[in-house]
Amino acid sequence: MRLIENWFSERYSDNVQLSFRVRDQLLSVKTDYQRIDLFDTYDFGKLLAIDGTVQLTEYDEYIYHEMITMMPFFHSVRKPETALIIGGGDGGAARSLLGLGVRDIVNVEIDSQVVEISKKYFPELAASFSDRRCRLIIGDGIDYVRKSEQKFDLIIIDSTDPEGPAVSLFSREFYEMCAGRLSESGIVVAQSGSPFYQRETFRMAYDGMVHAFPHVKVYTAFIPTYPSGFWSFTMGSNSAMNPVKDMVRGKYFNQEIAEGAFKLPQFMLDDVSTLKGK
Ligand code: AG3
Numbered sequence: 001m002r003l004i005e006n007w008f009s010e011r012y013s014d015n016v017q018l019s020f021r022v023r024d025q026l027l028s029v030k031t032d033y034q035r036i037d038l039f040d041t042y043d044f045g046k047l048l049a050i051d052g053t054v055q056l057t058e059y060d061e062y063i064y065h066e067m068i069t070m071m072p073f074f075h076s077v078r079k080p081e082t083a084l085i086i087g088g089g090d091g092g093a094a095r096s097l098l099g100l101g102v103r104d105i106v107n108v109e110i111d112s113q114v115v116e117i118s119k120k121y122f123p124e125l126a127a128s129f130s131d132r133r134c135r136l137i138i139g140d141g142i143d144y145v146r147k148s149e150q151k152f153d154l155i156i157i158d159s160t161d162p163e164g165p166a167v168s169l170f171s172r173e174f175y176e177m178c179a180g181r182l183s184e185s186g187i188v189v190a191q192s193g194s195p196f197y198q199r200e201t202f203r204m205a206y207d208g209m210v211h212a213f214p215h216v217k218v219y220t221a222f223i224p225t226y227p228s229g230f231w232s233f234t235m236g237s238n239s240a241m242n243p244v245k246d247m248v249r250g251k252y253f254n255q256e257i258a259e260g261a262f263k264l265p266q267f268m269l270d271d272v273s274t275l276k277g278k
Helices: 061-073 092-100 112-121 123-130 141-147 164-170 172-179 199-212 255-260 266-277
Strands: 006-011 017-030 035-041 045-050 053-057 082-087 104-109 134-138 152-158 182-191 215-222 230-237
Touching: 006 035, 006 045, 017 045, 017 112, 035 112, 045 112, 053 061, 061 092, 061 152, 061 182, 061 215, 061 230, 061 255, 082 092, 082 141, 082 164, 092 104, 092 123, 092 152, 104 112, 104 123, 104 141, 112 123, 112 134, 123 134, 141 164, 141 172, 164 172, 164 199, 172 182, 172 199, 172 230, 182 199, 199 215, 199 230, 199 266, 215 266
Parallel strands: 082 104, 082 152, 104 134, 152 182
Antiparallel strands: 006 017, 017 035, 035 045, 045 053, 182 230, 215 230
């Protein structure tokens, strides 16, 4: 008989949190950059948390990873062949891009521990790093973008929330640097937080993108394990982004989502129009 119940909770505000009942805590390490915890949860399988915030769970990671890769992939006039991933040390974004046929991926992750943990606990995701089409660099994404001379068809900013090491990934300056590293019809996409609980995060990302790019699009997805379950992504490009005709279906992503995900609630549209006009 189990008398004790163990729970992992992510705090959304002083008064709201989401809790996952866990069988076990598999790991807790403090790295040079952040704290990483891993839990075996009852309903979502393994759950990886960084500084107390859910990064991915075994059972719903596909939603985030499909949405951050397939949406820009299918909005590019030319079929993307090269991609840069900033963050993404679990390998999930890379895996999805490999599945779409991207032939040259550079993945720059700052914390080698994220990669090591993923190799051990999420081997299906981390397998991307043993694919010869994917080059993993442990280092600072901003430095890489600043120094790189390569151009990419896609830049995927798969970062943590803008606290700690990820803050500058949400800045105008960084998006401007990314703009300079895109090929002609290239697209950059960033996870831009929960429009409900992290309104400032969304505003920061959107503000930065409209300053750096003539074309910006915001879309949302239902991600049950992230704050409020309602998540935003922001894409920017130097050229117009339009959906292509033939899209591959994922487990979440499909043609309907590729249209409907751009329909935004009024409170987001209000932010968008205020920031656009600035
Ligand atoms: N990175 C974005 C996670 C942001 C979640 N925020 C939160 N739970 N407060 C996901 C990494 C997956 N490759």
